[in-house]
Amino acid sequence: MDEDQINLLEDTSETVHSKGRRPFFLFRRFTLSIIALTLIAGIVFSFTSNGDEDGTGHPSFFGTVRGLVVSADKELKGEEGDRVNFLILGIGGAGHDGPELTDTIILASVRPSTKEVGMLSIPRDLSVPLEGYGWRKVNHVNAYGEEQRNGYGPTLAAKTIGEVFDQPVHYWVKVDFKGFEEFIDAIGGVDIDVERTFTDPAYPIDDGEGTVIALEFAQGITHMDGETALRFVRSRHGNNNEGSDFARAARQQKVILAVKRKLLSPTTLLNPARIARLIDTFNDNIRTNMSTWEMIRFANLGNIFDSDEIGNVVLTTAPGSPLYETTVNGAYVILPRGNDWTPLQTIAENIFTADDEIIQLPDAAPRGIRIELQNGTDISGLATQAAALLALQGYEVGDVGNATVTNQERTLIYDLTDGAHKMELIALSDFLAADISLSAPGWLLSEGIVPDHLTLTNDSAKETALGEGVDFLIILGHSSVKVIR
Numbered sequence: 001m002d003e004d005q006i007n008l009l010e011d012t013s014e015t016v017h018s019k020g021r022r023p024f025f026l027f028r029r030f031t032l033s034i035i036a037l038t039l040i041a042g043i044v045f046s047f048t049s050n051g052d053e054d055g056t057g058h059p060s061f062f063g064t065v066r067g068l069v070v071s072a073d074k075e076l077k078g079e080e081g082d083r084v085n086f087l088i089l090g091i092g093g094a095g096h097d098g099p100e101l102t103d104t105i106i107l108a109s110v111r112p113s114t115k116e117v118g119m120l121s122i123p124r125d126l127s128v129p130l131e132g133y134g135w136r137k138v139n140h141v142n143a144y145g146e147e148q149r150n151g152y153g154p155t156l157a158a159k160t161i162g163e164v165f166d167q168p169v170h171y172w173v174k175v176d177f178k179g180f181e182e183f184i185d186a187i188g189g190v191d192i193d194v195e196r197t198f199t200d201p202a203y204p205i206d207d208g209e210g211t212v213i214a215l216e217f218a219q220g221i222t223h224m225d226g227e228t229a230l231r232f233v234r235s236r237h238g239n240n241n242e243g244s245d246f247a248r249a250a251r252q253q254k255v256i257l258a259v260k261r262k263l264l265s266p267t268t269l270l271n272p273a274r275i276a277r278l279i280d281t282f283n284d285n286i287r288t289n290m291s292t293w294e295m296i297r298f299a300n301l302g303n304i305f306d307s308d309e310i311g312n313v314v315l316t317t318a319p320g321s322p323l324y325e326t327t328v329n330g331a332y333v334i335l336p337r338g339n340d341w342t343p344l345q346t347i348a349e350n351i352f353t354a355d356d357e358i359i360q361l362p363d364a365a366p367r368g369i370r371i372e373l374q375n376g377t378d379i380s381g382l383a384t385q386a387a388a389l390l391a392l393q394g395y396e397v398g399d400v401g402n403a404t405v406t407n408q409e410r411t412l413i414y415d416l417t418d419g420a421h422k423m424e425l426i427a428l429s430d431f432l433a434a435d436i437s438l439s440a441p442g443w444l445l446s447e448g449i450v451p452d453h454l455t456l457t458n459d460s461a462k463e464t465a466l467g468e469g470v471d472f473l474i475i476l477g478h479s480s481v482k483v484i485r
Helices: 029-044 059-071 137-147 153-165 176-188 227-232 246-262 272-285 292-300 343-348 383-393 422-434 440-444 459-464 476-484
Strands: 085-091 101-112 116-121 127-130 134-137 172-176 192-193 198-202 211-217 218-223 286-288 313-315 323-328 331-336 370-375 396-402 409-417 434-439 453-455 471-478
Touching: 029 101, 059 127, 085 176, 101 137, 101 153, 127 153, 127 331, 127 370, 134 137, 137 153, 137 198, 153 343, 172 176, 176 227, 176 272, 192 227, 192 246, 192 331, 198 383, 198 440, 211 453, 218 227, 227 246, 272 286, 323 422, 331 422, 370 383, 383 471, 383 476, 422 434, 422 476, 440 453
Parallel strands: 085 172, 116 313, 370 396, 370 471, 409 434, 434 453
Antiparallel strands: 085 101, 101 116, 127 134, 172 286, 192 218, 198 211, 323 331, 409 471
């Protein structure tokens, strides 16, 4: 790791970073359906599109008509080389913390000659070199671009990701949470087969006050409007085996297929009012740099969305992956092994021939981890609420009580295992927006973790613990309130 990487994210918390948020996945196949629908909107002259980089231009009537005439003769960027690359960005949008942070980043590739589609999902915590900023998390690039000038974010993100993966990014599409909700509502909702009953006691509401609500989904066919569908795919604290990344991916696939069925049904295609509402949704919540004639040309290539067999690779830090996870200046990040981007570039180059693969995050399940919680704030009941939440995730919660302090700002996790459970420690720290305290032996054994606090031994922390046999002692601070409550 070079000096720039060591200095990574020093000022992020003061600009656009919102720690503790989890990725919002707009879904691989669903996002391609969005691209297809933008073509409809373009044809009826209602879609906001521009060929420049400021994202504010609107196609003129005469420009659109000209596009209708010439689209059959002109080629898309990348079409000559038989590969058209799209960058798909999902953001929270106005009213959300970090509205321009990209919770979803997908590099989608289309091969016009065969109608093949490949999707490469990029983790939001991947650290990349960003000109003028040093190393930054890739999900911040759009936000930094928007700070430079309105509408420049997707262009900067496309440039940066294109350089990292050695692939030209020809077009980009940016969608926000509101667009997802309104899209589902515009097609009249979707029917989802909920595989198993589950509850999520801590679903965050973006009200700026850290409010959480309890969700419950019952097994069986459920009709969902946009808000419910968004909660269904974003839930990450569910019980009954619904709290993992794999479970969320399965729920996302259910919504994708339900959206596709509803979108192509007569109730949508033969409903002018519904089509008009879809167009309004796109105009308000979706942006792209495709011009009208390019949308039309893309549509003329043929329907590439009929098949569910769309190749995809999800980049994670699982064993065998070219990526690894670590913490830098207390921030969780993902980096290429050996600082070598070549394996990632090879994956991107061969996206059409690679076997479909969704690599799960490394197993950071608790595996019998015993934790103790102490409330270091003056918020009554915080430790009890945290205990209930962590128990749902499979942790063995021992003693729960009050710390000797009541003004703890940052939650602090004392690792009393001397580095024996590195992955679980990182996952718990990220989940609780917490700092880490390691003993010197633990620091030596837990390669890659940069602790916020380092001590010679764990003796002091063990004396602070109320019980025995504790793996992690957690002193709760205000940094975890949004997650817990």
